[in-house]
Amino acid sequence: MATENPAGDLRLANLSKTFGAFTAVDELSLTIPQGSFFALLGASGCGKTTTLRMVAGLEEPTSGQVLLGDRDITRLRPYKRPVNTVFQSYALFPHLDIFENVAFGLRRRGIRPVHGPVRQMLSLVQLDGYERRRPAQLSGGQQQRVALARALINHPQVLLLDEPLGALDLKLRRQMQIELKRIQVEVGITFVHVTHDQEEAMTMADTVAVMNAGRIEQLGTPAEIYEFPATAFVANFLGQSNLIAADVSGGNGGDLLVTAHGARFSVPSARSRADQGPVFLGVRPEKLQLAAAAGQVPAGNQHLEGSITDASYVGVSTQYLLRTGWGTELSVFVANTGAQERFAVGERVVAHWNPQHAFLLDRRADEHDRTTPVLVP
Amino acid sequence: MSALAHLPTGSRQPASPPKAARSERYRLLPYLLLLPGAAWLFLFFVVPLVQLAAASLYDPTGSLSTGYVLTWAFGNYPAAVQAYWPQFARSFAYAGIALLLALLMGYPLAYAIAQRAGRWKNLLLVCVIAPMFTSFLVRTLAWKTILSDNGWLVGLLRDVHLLGPDGRLLATPIAVVLGLTYNFLPFLVLPLYASLERLDHRLLEASSDLYASPLKTFRRVTLPLSMPGLIAGTLLFFIPATGDYINAELLGTPNEYMIGNVIDSAFLVRLDYPQGAALSFLLMSAILAVVFGYLRRAGTREVL
Numbered sequence: 055m056a057t058e059n060p061a062g063d064l065r066l067a068n069l070s071k072t073f074g075a076f077t078a079v080d081e082l083s084l085t086i087p088q089g090s091f092f093a094l095l096g097a098s099g100c101g102k103t104t105t106l107r108m109v110a111g112l113e114e115p116t117s118g119q120v121l122l123g124d125r126d127i128t129r130l131r132p133y134k135r136p137v138n139t140v141f142q143s144y145a146l147f148p149h150l151d152i153f154e155n156v157a158f159g160l161r162r163r164g165i166r167p168v169h170g171p172v173r174q175m176l177s178l179v180q181l182d183g184y185e186r187r188r189p190a191q192l193s194g195g196q197q198q199r200v201a202l203a204r205a206l207i208n209h210p211q212v213l214l215l216d217e218p219l220g221a222l223d224l225k226l227r228r229q230m231q232i233e234l235k236r237i238q239v240e241v242g243i244t245f246v247h248v249t250h251d252q253e254e255a256m257t258m259a260d261t262v263a264v265m266n267a268g269r270i271e272q273l274g275t276p277a278e279i280y281e282f283p284a285t286a287f288v289a290n291f292l293g294q295s296n297l298i299a300a301d302v303s304g305g306n307g308g309d310l311l312v313t314a315h316g317a318r319f320s321v322p323s324a325r326s327r328a329d330q331g332p333v334f335l336g337v338r339p340e341k342l343q344l345a346a347a348a349g350q351v352p353a354g355n356q357h358l359e360g361s362i363t364d365a366s367y368v369g370v371s372t373q374y375l376l377r378t379g380w381g382t383e384l385s386v387f388v389a390n391t392g393a394q395e396r397f398a399v400g401e402r403v404v405a406h407w408n409p410q411h412a413f414l415l416d417r418r419a420d421e422h423d424r425t426t427p428v429l430v431p
Numbered sequence: 432m433s434a435l436a437h438l439p440t441g442s443r444q445p446a447s448p449p450k451a452a453r454s455e456r457y458r459l460l461p462y463l464l465l466l467p468g469a470a471w472l473f474l475f476f477v478v479p480l481v482q483l484a485a486a487s488l489y490d491p492t493g494s495l496s497t498g499y500v501l502t503w504a505f506g507n508y509p510a511a512v513q514a515y516w517p518q519f520a521r522s523f524a525y526a527g528i529a530l531l532l533a534l535l536m537g538y539p540l541a542y543a544i545a546q547r548a549g550r551w552k553n554l555l556l557v558c559v560i561a562p563m564f565t566s567f568l569v570r571t572l573a574w575k576t577i578l579s580d581n582g583w584l585v586g587l588l589r590d591v592h593l594l595g596p597d598g599r600l601l602a603t604p605i606a607v608v609l610g611l612t613y614n615f616l617p618f619l620v621l622p623l624y625a626s627l628e629r630l631d632h633r634l635l636e637a638s639s640d641l642y643a644s645p646l647k648t649f650r651r652v653t654l655p656l657s658m659p660g661l662i663a664g665t666l667l668f669f670i671p672a673t674g675d676y677i678n679a680e681l682l683g684t685p686n687e688y689m690i691g692n693v694i695d696s697a698f699l700v701r702l703d704y705p706q707g708a709a710l711s712f713l714l715m716s717a718i719l720a721v722v723f724g725y726l727r728r729a730g731t732r733e734v735l
Contacts (some may be wrong), residue, residue: 149656158643204641
């Protein structure tokens with residue numbers, strides 16, 4: 055009963071949406087393979103929800119196409135699309151009980167029987183026995199699961215999730231993330247998940263697309279994006295990064311040499327998004343290590359000196375702020391494995407990193423260091 | 432109200448009055464608030480109603496000059512029905528047809544104002560209420576002009592042969608029904624508007640997302656959710672329309688008279704108080720019966 059069309063990839067081709075002078079979605083092209091868990095990640099106003107609504111048919115594209123398999127569904131009315139949505143507000147029907155809310159899609163299409171599938175779906179989302187309750191009598195997490203069941207029961211080719219966990223508290227959100235992932239694997243339907251929460255996107259999705267200003271900045275698996283971001287925006291939106299303004303000064307075999315604030319560093323060319331001109335030298339805070347003196351830095355590691363200006367002990371790690379010679383503060387996360395001594399505020403230390411963990415990003419000439427000296431995650 | 436009473440003892444105890452007296456005073460408060468309204472209703476609704484009930488059981492042979500005697504004359508009721516059942520039937524028929532017409536016009540109107548009017552919303556609402564700024568009587572007299580035999584409407588209808596050469600609108604049942612529809616339309620539209628205005632647009636999107644065509648969305652989501660307004664509106668329309676006598680008086684002839692006209696003449700022209708009172712009670716109970724039957728069918732859960 056899953057899908058009739060085996061080639062059910064969702065494709066967006068040059069999709070644009072403008073509201074007056076404002077471009078919400080800008081020439082977006084994207085292929086989402088059937089059966090994948092795909093996350094559209096971005097800050098609010100980046101066009102991710104508008105993209106989702108165009109797939110659902112609730113918003114008409116200004117130009118471009120939405121294709122499901124070989125079928126062009128761009129102009130299809132929402133009620134004719136094999137696509138269902140879990141809305142941010144859940145949008146459960148207040149005048150219907152839970153059973154009828156979940157049965158809504160089946161009944162409108164005249165599909166019988168209704169009872170079996172509804173009960174099965176309610177048990178999938180662990181709401182057995184709630185059939186006769188009204189939405190208002192349920193907690194936020196339960197309403198969220200009803201909204202999920204109401205969409206899933208129709209076996210859509212694509213399930214759209216619009217910030218579905220936004221209204222839940224942290225603990226419940228973690229629980230629902232695992233739950234959603236489990237259900238997706240179980241039903242094998244393509245999930246397209248819109249969120250502004252990078253952790254949520256990384257926990258659940260196979261593929262993440264980071265959106266900014268109506269465009270996709272980077273697309274890949276969570277690990278690919280995190281380990282080697284494509285732009286400064288991605289580097290700081292997905293986790294934290296220390297981005298040091300630098301300029302490419304030359305090459306040395308497989309490495310690029312850069313100069314930053316008078317110091318020279320090398321980065322493998324394979325980890326460079328630019329090979330000349332102004333660049334950012336990026337290192338994730340947890341990839342930085344601290345040593346008491348330059349002599350203790352392992353051979354082959356890059357290093358720079360500085361003094362500790364802040365140290366926060368957060369249990370699993372200690373998060374330091376390190377002021378460099380030129381005044382920029384870098385974040386350094388050191389795991390509390392017990393193998394390393396801890397440093398006190400004011401101490402002079404050497405931060406070092408494996409060049410394989412650094413990356414080079416394109417930079418406009420007037421941009422300065424972009425670090426995120428926020429200690430608490 | 433007893434939140435303070437649950438505070439741990441010892442902190443700010445001395446200044447507060449004894450616990451019992453305090454909650455006693457709060458318990459009486461709602462009744463005190465009810466008092467003026469209740470007294471008003473008792474004096475000017477319950478007392479006259481009892482008086483009217485008594486009048487409906489007076490000896491029918493009495494008159495204002497000879498005086499009335501309370502003889503528990505229950506025969507007044509069957510006699511009144513016997514004499515005036517056509518006017519009763521007509522009242523319900525006219526009010527019913529007018530209600531249907533008003534629903535056909537009023538629902539789309541209320542929907543458009545509530546969901547689609549945007550910045551014109553307030554202006555359109557004022558337009559719905561504006562006729563109320565003039566008196567009911569003046570408005571009905573205006574309809575007399577609109578429907579008159581040499582008015583433009585009759586002329587137009589004669590030209591397109593919807594009316595015969597001698598056909599007329601005034602002094603026909605059509606005129607009375609049109610008058611009722613017009614005069615009570617705002618009472619239907621306003622409560623409907625209020626409930627449609629609260630309708631969450633996202634529910635309509637969800638319905639559309641779940642395979643409901645616009646028609647099915649209306650039937651399954653919009654209509655059920657506007658039920659409280661619809662019920663309130665139909666009652667506010669139907670109850671006064673059934674008892675109305677101005678429209679039949681001004682736009683109709685004795686052949687179109689409704690029960691209101693009969694009651695009016697029993698009290699003010701024929702001076703037959705027992706009959707007028709009996710007819711009033713019959714009308715009241717008939718309307719109550721219709722309303723309760725309607726509420727049972729429409730589902731009280733939506734109202735409450």
